[in-house]
Amino acid sequence: MQQRDAYGLILEAIDVGQYRPGERLVENELAERFGVSRTPIREALQRLETQGLLTRDGRSLIVASLDHNQLAELYIVRAELEGLAARLAARHATVEEVKVLGDMVEEDRALIGDPSALSRANRRFHTQIHLASHNRYLVQQLNLVHRSMALLASTSLAAEGRGEDALAEHANIVEALREGDGEAAEAALKVHISKAYETRLKLDAARIETQG
Known part of the structure; x- marks a missing residue:
């Protein structure tokens, strides 16, 4: 349940423009912001990356943008x-x-x-x-x-x-x-x-x- 919550919370934040294309998503900041432990946040970020909503910029994950x-x-x-x-x-x-x-x-x-x-x-x-x-x-x-x-x-x-x-x-x-x-x-x-x-x-x- 917590993993789905973390995924949904991050997805909604992107959807409403709290995180815009090109912005970096930091695991511990997201955990603190949403009051969720880092493990479900990490799993949610991996899922969003797999779906193409996040992309890598060096070691950082950023919100993807469309060309x-x-x-x-x-x-x-x-x-x-x-x-x-x-x-x-x-x-x-x-x-x-x-x-x-x-x-x-x-x-x-x-x-x-x-x-x-x-x-x-x-x-x-x-x-x-x-x-x-x-x-x-x-x-x-x-x-x-x-x-x-x-x-x-x-x-x-x-x-x-x-x-x-x-x-x-x-x-x-x-x-x-x-x-x-x-x-x-x-x-x-x-x-x-x-x-x-x-x-x-x-x-x-x-x-x-x-x-x-």
């Missing part, structure tokens, strides 16, 4: 798997599940202007679609993909106007699910992922230009 090609690969896989989840959800989601998704879109409008909160809400929305696919193997694969999304140093929802656009795209997905139209749901979700990727590329280009 341009890895980012492209991640978004390609994400679009295909999430598109499949939406198509299956259109077929298998209960009326209640679709209603919850619709309620999320309405409630999340209050978060526009707060990219961090909107990012967490976006993750909840996507997770709900994954679950609504009612395919446990697909959910497992999407969990891995979204774990890798934690290695992105910022959210594309921080771009000006992206929050409003993303919620409009969410609304289109929900409408297709409500109609039980698998093809439309898949297409709407793929458009949503494509727009997010495009925004992230623009943000990265602007950051590189600033650094140059």
Whole structure:
């Protein structure tokens, strides 16, 4: 139990940006921070390294970062798997599940202007679609993909106007699910992922230009 707790605590800290790509993770500091002994921390770090979320810099373990090609690969896989989840959800989601998704879109409008909160809400929305696919193997694969999304140093929802656009795209997905139209749901979700990727590329280009 303690090992799983240590793994979950470190993973969540990376996910919410407490540890960003390139930051060093020190065993004894993590043990002190989370109130866990060093053995489960060490095992959790090894597991995260195996999964590619941590990488070695000399003798130190640091939070991994994604290069341009890895980012492209991640978004390609994400679009295909999430598109499949939406198509299956259109077929298998209960009326209640679709209603919850619709309620999320309405409630999340209050978060526009707060990219961090909107990012967490976006993750909840996507997770709900994954679950609504009612395919446990697909959910497992999407969990891995979204774990890798934690290695992105910022959210594309921080771009000006992206929050409003993303919620409009969410609304289109929900409408297709409500109609039980698998093809439309898949297409709407793929458009949503494509727009997010495009925004992230623009943000990265602007950051590189600033650094140059």
